[in-house]
Amino acid sequence: MNKELLDQPLFKLNNFSFFYNTNQTASINQLSLSIYENEITILMGASGSGKSTLALCLNGLYPEAVEGTTKGTLLYKGKTIADYPRGVINQEVGIVFQDPESQFCMVRVEDELAFVLENLSIPRSEMKRKITNVLQQIGMLEYMNTDIHHLSGGQKQKIALASVLLMEPRYIILDEPTANLDPMSRLEFIELIIAIQKETNIGILVIEHQVDDWEIYAHRLVVLSKESQIQLDEKPKTAFEVHQNVLEKHQIAIPMKYLDNPSTTRKVAHKKTMDVCLEVHHLHYYQKKSAILNEISFSINQGEFMAILGENGAGKSTLLQCLIGLKKYYSGSILFQGKELQDLDRKTLSKHTGFVFQQPEHQFICDTVFDEVAFGMRLNNYSTSEINKRTIPLLRAFRLLDHQWKNPFTLSGGQKRRLSVATMLDETPDLLLFDEPTFGQDAHTTKELMNMILDLQGQGTAIIFVTHDMDLVDTYCERALVINEGRVCFDGSPQSLWNQKELLQDARLREPYRVRECRNRNVVHVR
Numbered sequence: 001m002n003k004e005l006l007d008q009p010l011f012k013l014n015n016f017s018f019f020y021n022t023n024q025t026a027s028i029n030q031l032s033l034s035i036y037e038n039e040i041t042i043l044m045g046a047s048g049s050g051k052s053t054l055a056l057c058l059n060g061l062y063p064e065a066v067e068g069t070t071k072g073t074l075l076y077k078g079k080t081i082a083d084y085p086r087g088v089i090n091q092e093v094g095i096v097f098q099d100p101e102s103q104f105c106m107v108r109v110e111d112e113l114a115f116v117l118e119n120l121s122i123p124r125s126e127m128k129r130k131i132t133n134v135l136q137q138i139g140m141l142e143y144m145n146t147d148i149h150h151l152s153g154g155q156k157q158k159i160a161l162a163s164v165l166l167m168e169p170r171y172i173i174l175d176e177p178t179a180n181l182d183p184m185s186r187l188e189f190i191e192l193i194i195a196i197q198k199e200t201n202i203g204i205l206v207i208e209h210q211v212d213d214w215e216i217y218a219h220r221l222v223v224l225s226k227e228s229q230i231q232l233d234e235k236p237k238t239a240f241e242v243h244q245n246v247l248e249k250h251q252i253a254i255p256m257k258y259l260d261n262p263s264t265t266r267k268v269a270h271k272k273t274m275d276v277c278l279e280v281h282h283l284h285y286y287q288k289k290s291a292i293l294n295e296i297s298f299s300i301n302q303g304e305f306m307a308i309l310g311e312n313g314a315g316k317s318t319l320l321q322c323l324i325g326l327k328k329y330y331s332g333s334i335l336f337q338g339k340e341l342q343d344l345d346r347k348t349l350s351k352h353t354g355f356v357f358q359q360p361e362h363q364f365i366c367d368t369v370f371d372e373v374a375f376g377m378r379l380n381n382y383s384t385s386e387i388n389k390r391t392i393p394l395l396r397a398f399r400l401l402d403h404q405w406k407n408p409f410t411l412s413g414g415q416k417r418r419l420s421v422a423t424m425l426d427e428t429p430d431l432l433l434f435d436e437p438t439f440g441q442d443a444h445t446t447k448e449l450m451n452m453i454l455d456l457q458g459q460g461t462a463i464i465f466v467t468h469d470m471d472l473v474d475t476y477c478e479r480a481l482v483i484n485e486g487r488v489c490f491d492g493s494p495q496s497l498w499n500q501k502e503l504l505q506d507a508r509l510r511e512p513y514r515v516r517e518c519r520n521r522n523v524v525h526v527r
């Protein structure tokens with residue numbers, strides 16, 4: 001690609017490095033890259049390759065907002081970013097993060113958007129019109145007066161995008177923006193971005209680990225190695241068709257449509273035993289008088305692997321929190337191995353169960369990665385040599401050994417997620433609950449993580465797994481429980497779920513790629 005001869009790049013990095021002061025090695029290492037306006041560029045790379053750090057440097061937030069230093073040059077419109085007056089770049093280069101909550105300052109949607117306009121010194125008389133226009137543009141006008149906390153994940157993501165659009169940016173960076181969205185919201189969000197790009201012709205940088213729904217729209221795919229060196233810079237179609245070996249080497253997930261035979265990857269294991277692990281009877285849960293969970297009943301046996309599916313806001317996380325005893329004020333009953341959950345003390349419960357939170361940060365309590373993994377063992381009075389014997393292999397398996405003395409809060413998104421899973425595997429639990437454990441993970445980690453889960457399933461652990469990834473459900477799960485508006489609307493095998501088109505639509509789910517492919521080839525009943 002020798003585009004540079006034709007156009008002046010919007011961003012130009014020349015041997016650019018970024019060091020967090022707490023780390024000995026560079027998080028971005030002598031990267032040279034040009035990024036152009038009016039293009040959609042996808043940036044991929046293994047977890048920890050420096051993608052989010054790069055996004056924050058391009059937006060001018062780093063190094064100022066963090067203890068870090070840079071080397072080499074990073075030019076925006078031909079001028080060093082540090083030479084622009086404060087705030088100019090933030091306004092011209094907008095970022096939407098994976099977790100939109102981290103971007104909000106106000107309670108109501110309108111106030112949040114007005115706050116953005118206030119910072120731009122827009123007169124009050126113009127605010128209403130601008131807010132109405134942007135909400136119309138993203139299809140959220142009816143939510144102008146809604147409390148942001150009452151919006152679903154997908155809706156919050158759209159409001160985060162609206163805040164960025166109000167700044168009329170020249171460039172937008174989307175850092176894993178769809179990782180928390182249900183399958184339909186994900187598609188709608190991508191379509192919205194593409195429509196906006198066509199209408200305004202602005203440049204967009206998409207950082208993602210799963211690009212199945214993005215790649216047809218992108219002009220360019222850039223792949224970084226672990227050492228943040230460019231390994232590939234191609235049209236996505238060419239990259240996925242011609243360079244699969246390079247992509248696999250760098251742990252990049254190849255969209256299913258480019259794989260020879262995706263159905264051979266199915267690994268559903270039937271390890272269910274006769275021993276009941278958990279029983280839920282007539283569970284109801286209310287939040288501020290509104291019903292979040294309604295009349296939920298099901299049971300799961302040891303060795304069973306069940307996915308919980310449903311649209312953003314359906315009640316999946318609330319259900320998991322009830323099942324693990326974090327939400328206590330429910331009605332109905334939950335029995336763990338025959339005993340009422342509310343009668344079990346926390347220590348017994350934490351010895352036999354594990355819970356991986358949706359936001360990994362919510363479960364970190366120690367100052368180092370090592371201590372975080374060893375925490376449960378110390379609580380159970382393990383000797384130092386026993387702790388080392390168990391902790392080191394776990395850190396190695398989750399590719400965290402090099403980061404073991406770091407503070408967990410300074411890890412990359414994917415590293416945090418891996419740590420949150422590793423902390424639950426210090427023993428073989430009887431019940432493991434995962435709230436979206438694979439989002440934000442590269443292909444290699446997702447595969448390893450799923451294999452570890454299958455291993456535990458084989459040892460008799462009952463697995464409950466909340467996910468928005470239908471391909472994962474199709475590949476690994478033997479049972480799916482679908483929640484819609486707080487009620488169970490399906491409980492059965494994923495294969496029978498894929499045949500219920502209306503139900504999938506109501507719950508805003510999608511068939512996995514394998515099944516869509518079968519349908520395209522007119523195989524009517526999918527097995």
Ligand SMILES: Nc1ncnc2c1ncn2[C@@H]1O[C@H](COP(=O)(O)OP(=O)(O)OP(=O)(O)O)[C@@H](O)[C@H]1O
Nearest residue numbers: 149150151153287292311312313314315316317318
């Ligand atoms: N503190 C709260 N006050 C009022 N409503 C709340 C509160 N917390 C959650 N809710 C509502 O409860 C419902 C269920 O939320 P929950 O987080 O369980 O959904 P979810 O299925 O896990 O969604 P997602 O897929 O987006 O993670 C949502 O409609 C949400 O708005």
Ligand SMILES: Nc1ncnc2c1ncn2[C@@H]1O[C@H](COP(=O)(O)OP(=O)(O)OP(=O)(O)O)[C@@H](O)[C@H]1O
Nearest residue numbers: 020027047048049050051052053410411412413414
């Ligand atoms: N605030 C911080 N302080 C110290 N080190 C950090 C900080 N944030 C990130 N790092 C380190 O910098 C490296 C790059 O992190 P970054 O978040 O940019 O990676 P990434 O490619 O976005 O990863 P992922 O795909 O897992 O989100 C990682 O090794 C990470 O541990």
